[in-house]
């Protein structure tokens with residue numbers, strides 16, 4: 123039995139040497155001390171059968187083995203626990219000097235950037251914002267704006283008509299003039315930005331959906347000088363204080379007189395380049411004094427009130443401002459493009 127005790131000790135040493143986790147050590151512990159089938163209690167049980175004269179020697183050897191195994195298990199499990207604690211601490215160390223990880227921020231779309239800038243400029247001039255509906259009736263898009271049913275000016279705005287209730291997709295944001303003037307009494311200053319639709323051919327500069335800003339003002343004694351000063355202020359703030367502006371006579375059914383407005387080409391600052399066909403000018407908006415018939419259509423007396431209006435292409439402004447050659451770039455949602463703004 124002494125041999126068996128020695129063998130058990132050696133087997134234990136090799137079992138402990140290959141146990142490297144708390145769990146493995148526990149398995150070794152159960153193997154030697156487990157209540158059911160543990161090797162050490164089994165050896166002690168066999169002491170009964172040992173002849174009297176050998177009992178002391180074998181008993182001492184057994185006690186020694188038990189104590190050695192117990193303390194070896196204890197020592198190794200403590201060592202492993204403390205190693206594990208050190209590793210955990212290392213993993214969880216907080217380095218407060220590391221630079222922070224910035225969250226990935228989105229980007230405003232170029233159209234949104236220009237729209238917000240426009241809104242800011244006009245809100246500062248006392249304008250209210252009114253988006254108006256994109257699906258319209260013929261009356262608000264054309265009729266009330268003095269386009270009579272067979273008016274040739276309707277051809278300038280090739281329209282998407284809907285199958286239901288003679289509705290259409292608005293071709294311009296001028297519908298908001300009528301809707302705002304119906305709802306609110308003058309004096310009025312309104313800016314309206316939104317999507318508009320036309321069945322135009324698709325080119326580098328034209329898309330069936332695009333964005334416009336419509337501004338208008340109605341008050342007492344308003345004349346074309348107010349219009350000019352407002353537009354000049356707006357162009358200089360949006361595109362640069364050094365730019366000049368000019369007005370050319372034009373025609374819109376809802377304004378009289380009407381003017382097309384040009385500003386100095388932003389690329390050559392008026393000197394003449396390929397973008398402006400060497401003219402030094404870029405056409406950027408339509409405008410005019412609100413036609414008396416339009417005021418009458420919404421119940422405003424043109425002898426008492428007068429006003430001006432203007433319409434402006436937001437996409438075109440974004441293309442000019444950010445030097446984007448193709449309007450479709452604005453609608454393709456290509457992150458490689460959009461992340462640049």
Ligand code: DAH
Nearest residue numbers: 294296408409410431432433
């Ligand atoms: N609604 C016109 C268009 O889409 C633009 C425009 C021209 C608006 C003159 C106006 C204006 O308010 O006075 O072509």
